[in-house]
Amino acid sequence: MTNKTDLTLPPEDLFFDPWSDAGMSLLRAPEYLWRPITGGIIEGFAVSEHDTVNAKIRSHVAAAGRNRTFTTPVEYASVPVVLDQADYRKSYVMAGGKYLLQGATATRVINSFRWDSLRGSDDAIARLEVFFAQRRNTRLPTDLPKSLALEPELNVAFECRNTFNYFHFITEALARLCLLDDIAFTGDIYFHYPHPDDKHRAFCAAFVDALFPEYAGRVFFERVPKTYAKVLSGFDLVGSHLFAPPEETAPLAALLPRARAEMTDVFSLAFHQILERNAVNSSLIALRKRALAAIEGQDFSHLPTRFFVGRDDRQSRARHMAGEDLLIEHLQLFGFDYVVFENLSPLEQIALMAQAEMMVSYHGAAFTNMLFANPQATVIELGTLQTAQWRWADFWPLANAARCRYVTFFADFQQDDPLKEPAFGQDGIVPTSLSESGTAQVMAFIVSLFGFPPDMPSAGSVLKLGQRLFKVGAPDRALALLEVHDAMLEGHAGLCLLKADCHKALDEPKSELVALDLAFKAKPDRWQTLIRLIWCANRCERTQVIRWALTRLERDFPERHAAFTAKHAWLRYVV
Template structure:
């Protein structure tokens, strides 16, 4: 019973409101609760050899970018809070019977509430959202109450989702130790976790000792349930978005307007998921700074700059099919294979801090992206499942480090790789990097290392060129196109990609030439004619504009009518009545 959360309670009785709860006292007033910061440089690409899966990946990426991706990230404050009558139940924290909705654990609790009530309340999502809507209607600015001076022996307690998952431990628990110093407290520091002690892995204590040596003797790993009469806990205000007043939400919602699956202040499960992918705990910046300071002056000459991350020991599950093949190719370009499990914590940090390029398949090792330099490229290999359920896991870390984070979505290592697995039944299906997928990944790797790949087909040149342009690598794309310009003749896709590049670089003559090449390859594409028209008009090529308008009129009369109807200037260059008379 001590571990029980009463999800059958109405939301107003279950969820603690930090702005109105009488016993919620911050040790300092935060300078902000939410603020926008630059988003991570995040890109996803298709690398499947199966057309049906490639189509699903493409659709998923398009929907994600359209409906679930912000142009900015959100830094959310984490502050130490003094509470009484605190229970750590499983991986949640309560004050009495009211649950704290702090950080990632808070968002998980909101999702769990809806799930627990689905049978008795099919509108559980609506019930929760309506609760927060009523709360937002309460007028007045949200204010936090300062705690009184605390006895120095007051304990600090931190919630751990578990003590065996590297990602959750670093991003949700270890980072909170950064707040201890500012409290001035000297009492014990508890890390409460729900799993059996024998599942605790050595990295948990090792990272505490490496990054917080002054605190390590005070840190106690203690299994929940646990109770504290009075304690200081870190509180992150990500989910407090739903508890602000409407006036406060109006002030910054313009930066993150409701669109697609994101409902803004409306607390739905879809919104929770999007929020989790964009909210950056302020303590992650502090953990990164502490980690980089800890390796200053450290000899890193033995660590590679380019590396493939493999898995060993306890982390060896879900090994990728095709790992040996890509590693053989990477070694030709100076890559080495490393296993984070073999490295001490400070060497892991130093390895990432000095990285030029890291590549691996989806897994907790990408947590170390937190320590990457802004000019590093981190490449992840995943599947359609990754795109659907796990891609956004590491987005906040890319925002903190500023590195470039690319994901190639390849195939399933399954008996039938064209069958889309059910996450609830099949779990996470391992990655298979096919020969086609390997070629796609390696072409990007080689191009980013300033070596232009040589292709035999225009389609592959087009794909790589468009990938480089998406990454902002326009000079590299230009070099690629120059090397393969002989393949453009007769290929619409490559010609249009070349036109896009020339247009971006402001070279109208080259844009027009590439568009003409595309039109010759496919004279049925009226959209290319329209682009040529705009380009010729911008170049003040009046005679050419007239010729193009005549071609549009003769070949696509309906399109000509629609185009000319709202553009009186068309008749200055071409009048179909006069042309027919002539």
């Protein structure tokens, strides 16, 4: 049996259309294709020792927020399916000779097609988009095909990218095992992987045993290739978004950030890349619920709530962080323990995150366990410009599923020339180097969140730290920092505006108004502050303040005054 794949064929001969092609049927129709959900807080900050690197990091983080972050994340449906003539090859699955586009597999197979078919040319992209458009627009509206009955003796099979990377196995393979809940079947369950058997890791079976005890003795791990005449499986519909009926998916455009409002084509490959980082498979949310239920009622009081996660090099690539010892030394002063996930049982790993106050670690698969974090947890990642560019978004769905606070500090490359950007395809993931100044910034952030605002050397450093606290949803901690440095506020518009923002976030309009007044006095050539004063004064019912601000606006910024009063008719009743 061959394990080869040929991606040079035309798209219509390669990609399985769930709405039209024969070979897949749903055992349970989804209640929705997608729906908005409440997500986590995701932020990134630059802490490189080099200004040029910091500028690149800030640019990338800003672009991610401005261009690639939905106004709210979405949950995309995952469903149990029956596949006919299913072929498991490499890390893909085919039905009726065509590749299923599901979850993260969809991106990998599409990227492989673009490269193998036309060596990554723009023609390959255009060819794909034409194909998907034809499929969407030439068929009548239809539901996904459903199976009339389940043959209970059918086996179950899931494709794995691999069974040695914790992130890929948990998020892409294990999560779909949840789709079998409430389905009566007696067959065995197979996880198929593409690599040599000696790379297979024991954690896969350990997590299956811990979270799915009802399948004891029925779960097997087997190398591809493998063919089934008929098999049960799971399907993450987000990968087939490009085939989906326009009437169901076009509303996704409304979730794009304001800077991408012109992107009305939600079926372009460019949009699909944005969707991936903002979408959470329902199977992933189901795995989180199952995991938390598995630890309910058990005593895990021996586990720490503040911890730094290290790595067991026996089971993974060594990627230790330069500056790790100094950081740990400081963390231990605030009650942090050093833990290695590989040394804990699956249930202990889940419980550790479920009761965590704060986790800190350098970039790696350990952040997969963020899926099990409680919503009040803060998860801090230490990475580089490279991880910001290539790996940051991998963990966004996990943070959104957990609804926790996920903060990344992007530091330096651990290499001879820290200013040289490594080539990802050639150098792989380059380890992180956290300088003493980077450590100081990370620790200032951490202790501020714990309610111990540090003594900062300058107004600029107070503003940077305060803005970071505000961005991660901690306006109360930012205010505490400002109170410690109250003498620096006078004459500093940035600090006064930050204080106003914090009071606004805490729904304290009178205090916000006072801070805005200080901000305008510090920088009277800023017309935006006058506009904010007017709105805040209106909320506080301070008519005299509104009149004063309008007078100043008309005197100093007549064009702005004319535009503002023309747009808001209620002002004529105030003057």
